[in-house]
Amino acid sequence: MNFNFGNNLKRLRLAKNYTQEQAAEKLNVSSKAISRWECGNAMPDVMLLPEIARLYCVTVDELYKEKSIAYENYAHKLMSVYESTHNQKDFIEADREFTELIRSGNYTMNDVCIYAILYQFHMQYCRDKALELFKKGLDMGEDNDPHTYHWIERQRMALLSGIGEDDKNIEDCKNAFDANPDNVYSHINLLFAYFLADENEKALKIFEKAEKKFGDSAILYVHGGDIYRRLKIYDKAFKCWDRANELDLNFTAAYHSKASCFEELGDYENAYKTWCETLEWYESRGYEIEAEEPRRRAEECKNKLTDR
Secondary structure, eight states, rough: OOOOHHHHHHHHHHHTTTHHHHHHHHHTSHHHHHHHHHOOOOOOOOGGGGHHHHHTSSOOGGGGTTTTTOOOOOHHHHHHHHHHHHHHOHHHHHHHHHHHHHHHHHHHHHHHHHHHHHHHHHHHHHHHHHHHHHHHHHHHHHGGGGHHHHHHHHHHHHHHHHHOOHHHHHHHHHHHHHHOTOOOOHHHHHHHHHHHHOOOOHHHHHHHHHHHOOOOOOOHHHHHHHHHHHTTHHHHHHHHHHHHHHHHHHHHHHHHHHHHHHHTOOOOOHHHHHHHHHHHHHTTTOOOTHHHTHHHHHHHHHHHHHOO
16 A cells, blocks of 8 residues: 555545545545545555546546645646646646536636636747747748748737737837848838837838839738728728739738728628638638638628628
């Protein structure tokens, strides 16, 4: 008999404020069995160990460890595991347990707080992991794949903006712009930094200057359209997105922005047509998963036209 096992069972039971009779009832055994286990005179059936561990909100392994901690519930235990490991599998298991706890209705204010903290930790870990991977991609160098390199730059900027780092984005992009004013991406990144910071007039000025120098950049026109849309200059927004598609049909962002803008304006007929064009683009290339959103949005627009 493992000495820790009996001591743990007694200590964990007391931590949960269970009598031997209450523990026995929950495990569907006799109170004498509980007493024999705790005294070290007998061992429970191995098939019962997972139920005992769940009752005391620990893992089976922890039943044998010295000074195992009794958590308020099993969800809290899994939260502590994830906090230690940052493992995606552990997050999923904790999230599943909390989901069941909330669904049962038998939860406390503390449970809700701990569940929120689980997502807070996950968000922070995912942020740090994303920044680590963006850096890894950028460290591979622009020459490796210029298109992807600058895409990573903008995705990293969007992440930094989401955590309140707009000033850093703008400062970094200004420095890059001053160092290389004849590079189209110096313009694109700076206007995008202003756009993320909601400094739309500044973003527009950069776009107008860039358009005169780099009129053959599809991604420039995608962003230009988004700036005009935010400023409610819709005719120029549509011209920019159309120009982006003329230059490169692979920029589906122009399709999405255009269709969404039509919806925003209540023009469901053109929105429907544009979503159908987007859907056709994805389906013709075999992107069935990506096709789901335009398919759904097209159907929604069609229904709104029918309801009129």
